[in-house]
Amino acid sequence: MERHCTIAHELVHIDAGHTGHQSPKVEAWVRRRTAAWLLGRVDVVHALRTHPTVWDAAEHLGVTVPVLRDQLAALEYQGAHHAH
Numbered sequence: 001m002e003r004h005c006t007i008a009h010e011l012v013h014i015d016a017g018h019t020g021h022q023s024p025k026v027e028a029w030v031r032r033r034t035a036a037w038l039l040g041r042v043d044v045v046h047a048l049r050t051h052p053t054v055w056d057a058a059e060h061l062g063v064t065v066p067v068l069r070d071q072l073a074a075l076e077y078q079g080a081h082h083a084h
Helices: 002-016 024-038 041-050 054-061 065-083
Strands: none
Touching: 002 024, 024 065, 041 054, 041 065, 054 065
């Protein structure tokens, strides 16, 4: 699971043309893009409804807890900005 998420993260860097060390701001962007690539909104909502913990949901989705949390943060951000 960790390997899958790490490979996806690095592919986002490659796709963006990144080489070498990146700033924390760029790394945060890459984490958000990776989470969005690996996890759809419907899948996340369903997994959280049907699994008792975030760890169980992440395992069910085949991602790490940090990737799931990155996608949850992005979904909350999108929801907050669409509400205004």
